[in-house]
Amino acid sequence: MLIWIILVSVAVFLQGAVFSPGWLQPWGVKPDLVLIVVLYAAFWKGSSRGAAVGFIGGIIEDLAVRSSGGLLGANALAKVVTGFLFGFLRKRFSVYSAGFHVIATFLATLLSQLIFFSLMKVCGIEKSLNSRLILFGLPCYNAVIAPFVFPLLRKIVKKRYDRTKPD
Amino acid sequence: MVENRGLKQHVQVLQGKISQLSQYERENDELRKLLEFREKSKLGEILAESVGAEVIGRSPSNWYRTLVIDRGERDGLRRDMIVVSGEGLVGKISEVSFATSQVMLVLDEDSCVSASVERTREHGIVQGQLSDTLKVKYLSGKTDAVRGDVVRSSGLGGVYPKGLLIGTVSDVERADYGLTMSAGVMPAVDFSRLEHVLVLRAR
Structure with missing residues (x-):
């Protein structure tokens, strides 16, 4: 599990530090790299691992710089549900297909953002103005970069830390 | 052969130094802008009470x-203190801990700043949009603000x-219901x- 904690921590760091220049933020949106790590865990290791990594990643993100507006656990819940549900897809589709990566990542990001958005609404935190950009811009961004990030994650997880366990 | 290897290592060391120097140059520029802002600004006493801080996250x-x-409580920082850079308004402090503080940028959707268009003296509210641009709302329906007009904080609201x-106006549009x-x-x-900001401790 250590590798997943490291990966989601690195993802949180990259989101905050590396993806700050404007040209890396089309529509003012930065990618949700934590979710991509969660999806990788879900697609390659199944629902339970997806949910567990989703919880860890979400909590780390929540504890980072005010990323959930004081709603501790909002990111965690959104990513647990997404990781768990999308883990079931590995039995029905080929997780090696780039087309699958694009479509599944788009839908998973949309679901995760809708859960997060709904939680904020329920708790009385209003987000109205440009929420649509995040609800649709972010899934597009994640879907575009996922086919490049997944092979990278596969290399890191398989070669460095998980040699004994087959995918 | 040995000399060649030695020269290559020397080049690598020099490249590292050049990179470090350009980083110092950027930092120096930013700090100079902050100093100029401190000296030339009309905010006088307010800026005299300011504290320099480095962005760490x-x-x-x-x-x-x-x-x-x-910078945090130990440096005398409190919630709602204003944060500026040499270029202009950055935001305000939203949370303070002992050694660090969180700054809500003017870009944040929850940020509202009472502002006025410098040339026309019209007042409005500048709000963040979760993107790299801002919006000044509630300008008069007959506003003659045009692209390039400078927008400054109006001081209303305290x-x-x-x-x-x-910032500067980029485009003007009719708001909802046309009023x-x-x-x-x-x-x-x-x-x-x-990378570097000033926190205004007095208002």
Whole structure:
């Protein structure tokens, strides 16, 4: 599990530090790299691992710089549900297909953002103005970069830390 | 052969030094701008009470636009203190801990600054949009603000001091129901490159 904690921590760091220049933020949106790590865990290791990594990643993100507006656990819940549900897809589709990566990542990001958005609404935190950009811009961004990030994650997880366990 | 290897190592060392020097140069520029801002600004006493701080973190979230600075309660910082850079208004402190503080940027959707268009003297509210631009709302329906007009804080409301540069008007459009106008504003501050800021301890 250590590798997943490291990966989601690195993802949180990259989101905050590396993806700050404007040209890396089309529509003012930065990618949700934590979710991509969660999806990788879900697609390659199944629902339970997806949910567990989703919880860890979400909590780390929540504890980072005010990323959930004081709603501790909002990111965690959104990513647990997404990781768990999308883990079931590995039995029905080929997780090696780039087309699958694009479509599944788009839908998973949309679901995760809708859960997060709904939680904020329920708790009385209003987000109205440009929420649509995040609800649709972010899934597009994640879907575009996922086919490049997944092979990278596969290399890191398989070669460095998980040699004994087959995918 | 040995000499060649030695020269290559020397080149690598020099390249490292050049990279370090250019980093110092950027830092120097930013600090000089802060100093100039401190000296030339009309804020006088307010700036005399200011504290310099370094940006040490940024929010990974898309829903909130915040920074973390390396000054906190121990440096006399409190919630709602105003943060500026050499280029203009950055935001205000939203949370304070012992050694660090969180700054809500003017880009954040929850940020509202009472502002005025410098040339026309019209008042409005500058609000963040979760993107790299701002919007000044509630301008008069007959506003003659045009692209390039400078927008500054108006001092109304008592939170932000008067006269802080926010940005320039990029476009003007009729707001909902046509009663008022709103204008897009390009922030004066390049938030993606921000490394040093000033926190105003007095208002």
